[in-house]
Amino acid sequence: MEWIIAAGVAGLLTLFDLDRTFYVPAKAAKKFLLYCWWWGFIAANGLLAALLYVNIYDLEALKGFPLGVRALLVGSAYLAIIRAKFTTLPIAGKEVPVGIELVYEGAKTFIFKRINQIAKAARYEETNALALASKLEDLGRRAKLSIDQDALLSLEEKNSAGKWVLEVLQDQNSNDLEKRTALANYILSGQRID
Structure with missing residues (x-):
C-alpha cells in the first residue's frame, strides 16, 4: 500500500x-x-x-x-x-x-x-465582463485595495504594483476601456498588462 x-x-x-x-x-x-x-x-x-x-x-x-x-x-x-x-x-x-x-x-x-x-x-470573458461593468475610478480603488490586502506580496512588490496602477490610470496613450481592462485583469489574476 x-x-x-x-x-x-x-x-x-x-x-x-x-x-x-x-x-x-x-x-x-x-x-x-x-x-x-x-x-x-x-x-x-x-x-x-x-x-x-x-x-x-x-x-x-x-x-x-x-x-x-x-x-x-x-x-x-x-x-x-x-x-x-x-x-x-x-x-x-x-x-x-x-x-x-x-x-x-x-x-x-x-x-x-x-x-x-x-x-x-x-x-x-471574466476580464471583459468586469472591465465593461465598472468605472475606471472603481477599478483603480479596487486594484489598490487588492494590493494592500495581498498578504503574499512583499513591501517592495506592493510598492511596484501600486506604482503600476498609477501608471495605468495616468497613461495618456491608452483609452478608458484599455485602462479598465488592464486593471480588471490585475484584480482578477494578479497579472499586469504592460
Missing part, C-alpha cells in the same frame, strides 16, 4: 505545479474538459510514481528506510527522475535531450497547451 503514498506525493507536487502555472476563473466555459486535462495529468503522474515505487522500492540504497519513508522519497523524487535524460543529440543546431524527459516534456507541453487555451478563454 506504500505505492499510494508515492502516488499521492507525486500527484500533490503536480497539483502545486499546475496551480503555480495557471490562473483559471471559477466560471470556465469548458470546465469539464479543463478538469479532465488537469486531474488527468495529476493522476498520470501519480500512477507513474506508483509504478516507479513498485519497481524500485527494494533497491539496496532504499533498504535502510522504512517502507513509508521509501514511498515518500520515491514520490518526492519522481518528477526529478522522470526528467532524467540519457544523453543529448545535436539536431539542427540544438541540443535535444534523449530519454524519458523527451516524452514527459512533450506530454506536459501538450496538456499545458490545452489547459492554457481553456484558461485564456475564461480569463478573457
